[in-house]
Amino acid sequence: MTTTRTELVESVLRSASGGWRRVTEVVERWGTDAVAAVLVDEILFRSEPAADCATATVGLELTHGSARHTTILDVTERSRPARTGAATADADVRLECSIADLVLELYRSDTGRGPDMRVTRFLPGEGHLSSDTERLHRIARAADAVVSGCTSHSPGLATLALRHDSDRCSSLQLSAPHFERHFRALRGQEVRLLELGIGGYERPDQGGGSLRMWKHFFPRGQIYGVDVFDKSPLDEDRITTLRGRQDDREFLDRLCRDHGPFDVVIDDGSHAAGDVLTAFEHLYPRLRPGGWYVIEDLSASSWARHDGDAVPGDSIAAALALVNALRERMGRGLRADGGSPDLAGSLAGLNLHHNIAFLEKGAGVAGALPQWVSRRPFWNGVTPQVHPAR
Template sequence: MSYDDHAVLEAILRCAGGDERFLLNTVEEWGAAEITAALVDELLFRCEIPQVGGEAFIGLDVLHGADRISHVLQVTDGKPVTSAEPAGQELGAVLEFTLSDLLRELFGPASGRTAGAFGVSFLPDLRGPRTMEGAALAARATNVVLHATTNETPPLDRLALRYESDKWGGVHWFTGHYDRHLRPLRDQAVRILEIGIGGYDDLLPSGASLKMWKRYFPRGLVFGVDIFDKSACDQPRVKTLRGRQDDPEFMRRVAEEHGPFDVIIDDGSHINAHMRTSFSVMFPHLRNGGFYVIEDTFTSYWPGYGGHPEPGARPDTALEMVKGLIDSLHYEERPDGAATADYIARNLVGLHAYHNLVFLEKGVNKEGGIPHTVPREPFWNDN
């Protein structure tokens, strides 16, 4: 299933938080089988790697009107959960969802599991010996599948480790900062753009962080830009685009076709000039309340990347730009500020710098400066 086959996913994301009539109309428009296929694909992606001590097959029946669409999932210890042939399997359990319930559970706004959201037949047709051990294995496997049908999100550092992103553990310790800022967006239907997909010119698939974001934002669409062809990383809710972050025309096209974005992350070349170009081109394509994130700002001190070990020795590094943005944030406090403020100054409302990681928060920067009636000299006598 490729992303492009699934413009259906955009339709699913739109209707998942809507009323039942809108949801059913969307199912009608795309077809129950097509929508169910996309839901099963998502469910498989969300399953944890099972620690169940064996192998079991779990049935998943999706009901829509008079239709019953049956799938079988193979749950094997230590391996990703996959689809199996529907016929001939000894089932540990059959889970039954209405299509509408499953769609809302997976893609609706987080609300917790509602009572009666699914039905279950446990050990429906176990043909072999009905041992306690077999029943316990079936229960563990059922739990793996059932857990994946919620819109709960595992902690971001666990996701980084699962998908092998370097944003946590070893060189970088970024996920705590990401979670702190992005958690409020987690249940929203967001669009995330990450510059730099990973793997450089290695043709092996990469995209660790794209998968991590897909799992972190259950209702999100994830886009990745890389100088190399990373189309092997495309999957439902993840789309890769090939081009250079230092090519303003290309980046503008990305924004026009797929933005505005809720979050933009620069984890690309880390060349200072590129980081500055991408920021100035892409910041306008962020929505208010969104974040522009710059990773690996240590290159501001690396000459090979256009940096300098001495702070301030080169005015054109990423960190010098960030320092200048503190002044931009305060444009209203300078006499000529309002006359000279640029787009970024007028739309930057917060700036959070961590070790090697910067978050720039977008919004309306117009609180008004401190009134002229407030004396510009201390008016008390502190002698």
């Protein structure tokens, strides 16, 4: 994805916080067609597969003042809507919505109402005069499949994992409630989420299901994934993949400098004890206050060398050994500027569940980044120091 496209997407995301006036400024800067194209891609990503519907073409017309952008979509049963090259006049149904209304609905917290979507055309030349009521209903359900993507509301994580072919479907049946509870306060914000481990092994176009799941779960989120293999074919709006190793200190520093700070870091990478510790000592200090650092598959690594009480396969013992190892590492002084990030001083909470640990970074600790710091990248390789007022 080009830098210009990334800037456009971020501008649209941020405009939702400023209301109609800010959205109007963004549309006038980038143009109706460019902003509408971003919105259509987002709608197609979020839309539900059509159920019990007739094959139909749906014209989606997005407006801004007198300007209009029309996209024709194909809808078939059991599939999500997709773009087609059909002419506008061929659409069975035409839907119309203002760009500003759609931006505010897609990228703000769930309003529960949906956008102001209007049906301006229905089966031209036939419409409600048709005696085949079953066909009319099936055409209407095809239009509903498009409308389903025009909202910030989304299903639970377990459902999203199935929809986006995440390789974590089985584990999420147990952990989804924990993720949803801990991440609830962040869901409507412009979060930056980093996940170590994308899946699919060496196949460039395979994996990425959990990245798409998080993109859907966080409607305003920017999602970053790291893997030892090239996964660039999986890049799309709001999803960026990077190739690197979680034990490569220079790569991790560059990652934070270019794309941080992060609100959520999820380590689902190699699961090797040394790699987990290396990633933590470089990424946790760059985690925003109030953010979460999640370590998955605790029992996959043996922590016996870090704590004599750790028992392979015992996730609780492994988590406790992990915390002891982290405290030992963090106490050695990890920053080049002489600072010593204190895990005990910045850790607001540690939540242990089956095979997974959630570490919450405190929002009001001495030396931590204040919450008013911009979420845009600003790192220059050195963790900023914030000194308490005297």
